[in-house]
Every structure is written in C-alpha cells, then in structure tokens.
Amino acid sequence: MTARLLELTRALGARIVNNWIWRLGFACRFLWLTLKGSGSSFARFHLTLREIYFAGVLSLVIILVSGLFVGMVLGLQGYDTLVRYGSSEALGVLVSLSLVRELGPVVAGLLFASRAGSAITAEIGLMKATEQLSAMEMMAVDPIARVVAPRFWGGVISMPLLAALFSAMGVFGGYLVGVRLIGVDEGSFWSQMQAAVDFRQDILNGFIKSFVFGVAVTWIAVFEGYDAPPTAEGVSGATTRTVVTSSLAILALDFVLTALMFRGL
C-alpha cells in the first residue's frame, strides 16, 4: 500500500517536472534566444511587417465585429440594470470602464490567441515537420532570427492595437444601442464617461494589459510551434495546446495584473 502510494506520488512529481518545469525553463531560454535574435526583425522590418499583416490585419474583421457586438450587449444589459436605480445616464461609464479595463484586453487577447496564435503555431510546426527549419540551419540562417523573432514581434505589436480597436468599437456599440436605440441622453452619456474614465488609471493600465497578453500569447504560440513533434499529429496537438495554454495564461495574468493595478481603489 505504502509502496503504491509512493509510486503514485513519484509519477505525479515526474509529470510536473517533465511537463511543466522543464518546458517552462525551455520556453524561457527560447524567449531569451528570440529576444537576442530580434535585431534582424527590426533591421529588415519588412519581415515583421509581413507578420503584422498576418497576425493583425487579418484579425481585424473578427476583432471589430466582436467588439461592436460586445459593446451593444453591454449597452442593452447595462441599461436594463441601471434603469432600475434611475441612473441610466451612467451607461457610458459602465460600458467604457468594463471595456477599457477588462473586456477589451481580455476578449481581444482570447480572439487573438485563437485567430493568430494558432496560425503561428501551425505555421512554425509545419515548417519544422517539413524540415524547412533544418534546411535554414544548413544554410547558416538562424531560424530563430529569421522565422521566430519576426512572428513574435508582429504579434506583440499587433495585440495592443487590436485591443484598442476592440474597446473603441465596443464604446461605439454601446453608444449605438444606448443613445441611438434606447434614447439615453447623449450629453450625459459622454460627459459621465469622461468624468469617470481616467487616462493613467484606466486607459494606460488597459494598454499595459494588452501588451502583456500580446507577449504571453505570441510567446506561447512560437514556442509551441518550435517545440512541436515533427508529425501531423504533433502539429495539431501543439496548435490545440497554444489555444488552451494562452487562454488560461490570459485569464490568470488578467487576475494578477488587476490585483496589482486596481488594489488601491
């Protein structure tokens, strides 16, 4: 009995060490190599521009449409609750604060992880599976500097822009539903919002959040792609892991960042 329990504990420990700690250490060294090799992605900026196109521009439609709908739903639901307390003019505050502080960075990050992160993983994983990365090494081209770093920076640059677009679109959606459809007074909608939203406390913190999420998602995506077993099964598994891990990372990091940023309120 005791021997069996020991065996189970040992198996658990081995799993944690092999699957989590070892991979985390590997991922950190990989990030360091990526940062060290990012010189060329700025010197030859068109490499990064191409990745901004794939990660950012192609995610625009889903980000803008979901932002609009999230804002409109917030407008409807928020009005429904606020009108009971006779403070429907605070709708602008509710919509803008929830978008700028939380929903903008988090939902844009989740969408970004599934739209762009999975594509990055699949692309790098397939390059590895078809031995394109090894071919580059044979030609004395560093695949981390040539393939990984531009994708990393493309994602990191795109993510804050996408989150800002999501929030702006959401505020517009809330305005459409609140002011145009329901008929909340336009002046108090904007003025209460402007009185309640603070640049440093809300907008800047939201921007920092979206930047951190961008780093986390792209880091996980490029690492999973580079680390994928070079088989069809391995690439598909890595793509799934990218979406799952980065979604969890976004939500966990969001809690940590919120606790750090808004504790003083």
Added chain:
Amino acid sequence: MMTRKELDLWVGIFAVAGIGAMLFLSLKVANLLTSFSSADMYQINAKFENIGGLKVRAPVKSAGVVVGRVGDIRFDNSSFEAVVGLNIDSRFKFPKDSSAKILTSGLLGEQYIGITAGGDSVDLKAGDTLKLTQSAVVLENLIGQLLYNKASEGGDNKK
C-alpha cells in the same frame, strides 16, 4: 500572394486605425486634454473632522465647476483630523478666507469637495490651509439624529 506594396498599405491602414482607436479612447473617452495635468496646479490643504467616503482624485468644485482634484488624504495624529490636499488648477485663484465643504452628488452619489469663495483681498497660495471647513454628512449620524428627534417628540406627546 500579394505584392509588397499592398501589404505595406494594409499594415499602414491597420497601424493608423489602431493608433486612431487609442487616440479616441484617450481623448473622447478619458477626455485627456481638458483634464488637468499636474504641471499647472497648486496644492492647498483643508482639515476635516470627518471626510466620510471622500477618495483621492475626487473632484474639487466651486459653484459646480470642477477646478481641481483631491491630491492626497492624510491623517493628522496631533489634532486627530483628516488633512486633505487639494490640487487646484492655477488658472483659478481663491480668497484666503474661502471655505471647503464635503458634498455628495445626489443621494448616494460620490463625494466631492465644494469651495465657497470668501471676501478676502489676499489669494490662497500653495501650501496654505483652509480655516473654515464643513465635514461630510454621514448618513448613519443623520438617521440617528432623526430617530432621536422622533423619539423625543413621541415622549412629549405622551404627557
């Protein structure tokens, strides 16, 4: 595959739209330009017996117009009073004998500081302390007072 020029154009549009969204959030939503920057402000102090639920960054209003913000709230351990630092926009000057009140916007709204100008010919300088202050109305005290009055009225009627 698209040409390099097309790709650059799209990325450019994306960057412009993203920066435009950030500007929209900063200017229209957070109203960055008209809110006060710390450069052109001076700080005066006001002592209150009770500040109620006043928070840092609450507005300071005079005649209903925002003229500054609450900079910091400290506790004076010698007089057992709250010392509130008020950052006032330097465009606005107030006489030395002005008074400060803690007011509430609406019945349950947030609390702010109202400054009523006095008649002195000398203006307040940075670091000055307001002499005349009126503490926040604490709802519990008010209800307690009301109940006390009601009870004493009831006692009178019995006689």
